[in-house]
Amino acid sequence: MRKFWTSIFLVYVSxxxxxxxxxxxxxxEVRLSLSPAHRQDAEAIKQANPDECGVLMGSIVSDKSxxxxxxxxxxxxxxxxxxxxxxxxxxEPGPYxxxxxxxxxxxxxxxxxxxxxxxxxxxxxxxxxxPGIVAVDRGQVISGLxxxxxxxxxxxxxxxxxxxxxDTTEVVKKAINQGGAVRLDDRIFSREYGSMGLWxxxxxxxxxxxxxxxxxxxxxxxxxxxxVHGSGGTPRDWEYLAGNIDRTRxxxxxxxxxxxxxxxxxxxxxxENLSFLYKTYGFSTLYITAHSMGGLIVRSFFNRYALEGPxxxxxxxxxxxxxxxxxxxxxxxxxxxxFKGPPVWQDLAPESPFLKTLxxxxxxxxLNYYLFFGYRSYKVFxxxxxxxxxxxxxxxxxxxxxxATKCFGFNENHASILSCKNVVEQYVQxxxxx
Numbered sequence: 276m277r278k279f280w281t282s283i284f285l286v287y288v289s290x291x292x293x294x295x296x297x298x299x300x301x302x303x304e305v306r307l308s309l310s311p312a313h314r315q316d317a318e319a320i321k322q323a324n325p326d327e328c329g330v331l332m333g334s335i336v337s338d339k340s341x342x343x344x345x346x347x348x349x350x351x352x353x354x355x356x357x358x359x360x361x362x363x364x365x366x367e368p369g370p371y372x373x374x375x376x377x378x379x380x381x382x383x384x385x386x387x388x389x390x391x392x393x394x395x396x397x398x399x400x401x402x403x404x405x406p407g408i409v410a411v412d413r414g415q416v417i418s419g420l421x422x423x424x425x426x427x428x429x430x431x432x433x434x435x436x437x438x439x440x441x442d443t444t445e446v447v448k449k450a451i452n453q454g455g456a457v458r459l460d461d462r463i464f465s466r467e468y469g470s471m472g473l474w475x476x477x478x479x480x481x482x483x484x485x486x487x488x489x490x491x492x493x494x495x496x497x498x499x500x501x502x503v504h505g506s507g508g509t510p511r512d513w514e515y516l517a518g519n520i521d522r523t524r525x526x527x528x529x530x531x532x533x534x535x536x537x538x539x540x541x542x543x544x545x546x547e548n549l550s551f552l553y554k555t556y557g558f559s560t561l562y563i564t565a566h567s568m569g570g571l572i573v574r575s576f577f578n579r580y581a582l583e584g585p586x587x588x589x590x591x592x593x594x595x596x597x598x599x600x601x602x603x604x605x606x607x608x609x610x611x612x613x614f615k616g617p618p619v620w621q622d623l624a625p626e627s628p629f630l631k632t633l634x635x636x637x638x639x640x641x642l643n644y645y646l647f648f649g650y651r652s653y654k655v656f657x658x659x660x661x662x663x664x665x666x667x668x669x670x671x672x673x674x675x676x677x678x679a680t681k682c683f684g685f686n687e688n689h690a691s692i693l694s695c696k697n698v699v700e701q702y703v704q705x706x707x708x709x
């Protein structure tokens with residue numbers, strides 16, 4: 276199973292790409308026929324330098340393999356001795372995600388047709404042939420790597436890749452497009468995983484992936500509201516606000532991602548997740564609400580939205596306590612320091628290249644954007660107005676204000692603003708007006 280700063284009954288949607296939806300398997304000890312040292316270099320890069328990694332995404336298509344387990348494997352063409360840089364287990368044909376160091380890769384698929392709980396070397400059932408070799412750069416998200424699987428394996432892979440499943444395999448099937456379900460109090464939404472996503476994004480991805488979760492199966496009669504948490508957060512941060520939304524009119528989606536990654540990468544994962552959901556359900560309208568750093572991710576998402584013009588329309592965007600001009604504390608770890616912090620700090624630093632390009636494209640003309648901000652600090656001594664984490668001048672960055680339909684301020688700190696009755700009342704009024 277795959278898992279991804281401080282910073283309800285749900286269904287997964289992932290794009291793992293948050294997030295397309297991914298069927299993950301609790302692997303426990305996954306044994307390959309090569310020694311642990313064989314994968315150490317790829318794993319070491321992912322753990323120590325997530326900024327050097329990218330994401331490969333696609334789908335396995337097959338109508339003849341019901342009940343058969345699949346393994347999607349990425350072989351590096353650059354690391355010594357062609358070997359798996361990452362693999363993804365699927366309980367049925369569907370979307371997959373691979374998190375790999377930048378480089379060149381061949382992607383192949385195995386199917387456990389003999390059901391011996393081992394993906395044998397002679398159970399190779401598919402190769403990605405177009406392109407045959409995929410080159411991924413740092414922070415890049417490459418999607419559309421789809422291929423079909425037909426019939427039983429007849430080819431033999433020339434690398435040692437036997438992947439054995441444990442005796443007690445738990446298939447996790449919680450993505451919204453897979454019909455699964457999970458509650459907001461599920462353990463995967465614990466603070467532990469939020470912290471993991473910030474400080475160990477590779478481990479987060481390995482255990483959870485990047486998914487979108489929902490409290491119920493898709494209903495084409497309800498407008499989806501997508502919630503995007505902030506640094507070190509989880510979908511559970513939205514529990515109070517989500518509990519006060521009219522569920523007869525709206526359905527709730529929650530994007531869960533590793534917040535330590537670069538913001539443009541996360542934004543790309545969000546975009547691909549939503550693209551996959553559109554292909555699955557064909558929704559026409561979407562509302563988005565984001566807290567803190569999540570607002571930056573969504574604003575970056577709108578830049579790609581402007582360039583590619585997706586077939587669905589985002590009609591509402593509400594940002595809450597977003598650092599539109601960055602966070603001063605993100606500059607505390609000097610560039611040459613032994614402690615550099617998570618990659619995302621580079622983007623959150625005021626005047627970062629990411630922030631300088633954030634407003635390159637206008638928000639959609641059909642969009643209503645509301646800016647919520649807080650101004651109560653829990654600190655005794657403060658040099659400037661803030662909410663305890665984000666400076667007021669960053670929350671009210673002039674360019675962001677100029678884009679807003681209206682701004683609303685609340686006497687709340689960075690965390691309490693999500694559990695404030697006045698905030699909920701104003702938010703509900705905004706929903707009613709749309």
